[in-house]
Amino acid sequence: MKRAVSAAITIKSSIAFALLMSCVSFSIVAKEAQPSAADPVLEARVMKLSKELRCLVCQNETLADSRADLAEDLRGQIREQMKAGRSDKEIISYLTERYGKFILYNPPVDPTTYLLWFGPFVLLLGGLLLLFRYLKQRRELIIEQPLSADERQRAETLLRIEQGKETA
Amino acid sequence: MSRFVIPLVLFVILVVFLAIGLRRDPHEIPSPLINKPAPAFKLSQLKDPAQSFSAEEMKGKVWVLNVWASWCFSCREEHPLLLEYARSKAVPIYGLNSKDKPEDALSWLAELGDPYVLSVSDLDGRVGIDYGVYGAPETYLIDRNGIIRFKQVGPVTPDIWTEKFLPLVKELNQ
Numbered sequence: 001m002k003r004a005v006s007a008a009i010t011i012k013s014s015i016a017f018a019l020l021m022s023c024v025s026f027s028i029v030a031k032e033a034q035p036s037a038a039d040p041v042l043e044a045r046v047m048k049l050s051k052e053l054r055c056l057v058c059q060n061e062t063l064a065d066s067r068a069d070l071a072e073d074l075r076g077q078i079r080e081q082m083k084a085g086r087s088d089k090e091i092i093s094y095l096t097e098r099y100g101k102f103i104l105y106n107p108p109v110d111p112t113t114y115l116l117w118f119g120p121f122v123l124l125l126g127g128l129l130l131l132f133r134y135l136k137q138r139r140e141l142i143i144e145q146p147l148s149a150d151e152r153q154r155a156e157t158l159l160r161i162e163q164g165k166e167t168a
Numbered sequence: 169m170s171r172f173v174i175p176l177v178l179f180v181i182l183v184v185f186l187a188i189g190l191r192r193d194p195h196e197i198p199s200p201l202i203n204k205p206a207p208a209f210k211l212s213q214l215k216d217p218a219q220s221f222s223a224e225e226m227k228g229k230v231w232v233l234n235v236w237a238s239w240c241f242s243c244r245e246e247h248p249l250l251l252e253y254a255r256s257k258a259v260p261i262y263g264l265n266s267k268d269k270p271e272d273a274l275s276w277l278a279e280l281g282d283p284y285v286l287s288v289s290d291l292d293g294r295v296g297i298d299y300g301v302y303g304a305p306e307t308y309l310i311d312r313n314g315i316i317r318f319k320q321v322g323p324v325t326p327d328i329w330t331e332k333f334l335p336l337v338k339e340l341n342q
Contacts, residue, residue, distance in 0.1 A: 056302035059194060069267070070302055073293050098300040100200040 046079050049088050053095065054105045062105050199300055199319045206233070206310045207298035211288035214265050214273055221262075221288050223314065230340045232261045232333070233308040234284070234324075235296060237268040238276040240304040246323035247280050253329055254283035259309075259337045263287030266296045266304055309333060311340045 047064050053074070055066035063071050063078075074095070081091050095103050107113045147155065201207075210222035223233075234250060236243045254261050263284035265273045270289055277287075290296055299308065302321075309318040318336055320328055 056197060070293075073267075073297065077297060097200060098297060099302065100198055100300070102197045 042079065042082060045082055045088075046075060049078055049082075049091065050075050052105050053092075054103050056099060056103065195303060196321055197302070199316075201300055201316050202319060204316060206308065206314050206316050207295070209288075209290075209295040209298065211264075211290055211295060214263070214270060214277075214287040214289050217270070217289070221286060223310075226262075226310065227314055228312050230259055230312060230337055231310055232259050233264055233299075233310060234261055235264045235266050235299070235301050235304050235306040235308075236287075237266045237304050238272040239268065240266075242323050243305045244280075246305050247283070249324060249326065249329070250283035251281050253324070253333075258334060260285045264290050264295060264299075266290045266301065267293040309336055309340075 050063035050071075051065075053063040055061045055063050055068055055071040055074075057068040057070050058066050061071075063074055077094075078091055081094065086094075092104070101108060101110075101112075107116060109117050206223055208223050210220050210224075213219045213221050236246075250261060253259075261284055263286070265287045267290065270291075273287070273289070277284075288295075293301075299306070305323055307320045307324050308316050311317050317340065318332060320332070324333065
């Protein structure tokens with residue numbers, strides 16, 4: 001028991017260590033997001049667009065949420081380009097040219113993402129088909145068969161006993 | 169019989185998916201820049217800021233661009249390997265010193281050795297963004313026409329160097 005516990009602790013700490021190392025090795029420098037009160041309208045636009053983009057360092061975060069250095073730089077880029085009068089679309093294509101479609105938090109529908117978009121529906125359809133087949137098979141298994149004379153007599157005896165109990 | 173076969177098949181499929189999926193490094197993002205022209209830049213040199221260096225100057229040569237910084241943990245791990253690759257003279261290695269203080273970068277090179285023909289200072293990380301850098305060290309192999317042929321995210325290990333870089337360098341130099 002004790003050994004199991006200490007083994008669990010070792011595993012836990014080594015996982016923690018591995019996580020720590022992966023952070024360090026990709027040089028994530030967490031920093032407080034800088035509040036920039038310069039232009040609230042522009043800032044809102046920057047935040048809105050960066051919510052649609054992925055932080056490439058901490059991949060499950062949007063650019064808006066991330067405090068990684070790179071995310072801050074990219075937000076800075078977005079801000080600069082917006083100031084220069086570029087449209088959201090132009091900025092997105094600027095970023096995808098450099099970082100690929102991976103930077104889009106909402107994956108676009110294209111041949112590489114068909115499986116992602118339509119896979120679940122294919123699975124659902126498959127499941128429905130299997131369910132349908134199973135139900136059909138099951139219905140075929142249940143066939144009304146008339147009781148034989150012997151079975152009928154046994155059933156009647158049983159019923160009579162039950163009725164006797166109820167009236168008693 | 170099929171009572172056992174179906175779950176077994178499902179299990180095997182699951183195992184195959186996991187075996188492939190778990191071996192992939194989620195940090196490796198396919199770069200859209202492969203087989204595209206290397207983004208142009210003109211930056212001042214780290215050791216002599218009065219002089220600049222641009223990617224244009226490398227037209228006609230096969231070269232390697234390594235993105236590094238003194239704050240980058242994995243770069244320290246990669247550094248002795250780069251020194252070794254540079255000594256072999258297989259291909260010239262240029263450094264893009266990303267978002268670093270020049271004095272920190274210079275003392276790093278003084279302390280650990282300098283594998284680069286020269287390094288340029290990308291103080292604000294703009295050129296890094298143009299190259300789609302998201303986790304230093306990153307290393308690009310660029311051909312004579314200025315086309316990026318290979319990109320490595322993370323340290324260039326001896327395996328990657330001998331199996332990916334060297335054969336490509338040889339091919340591109342022909």
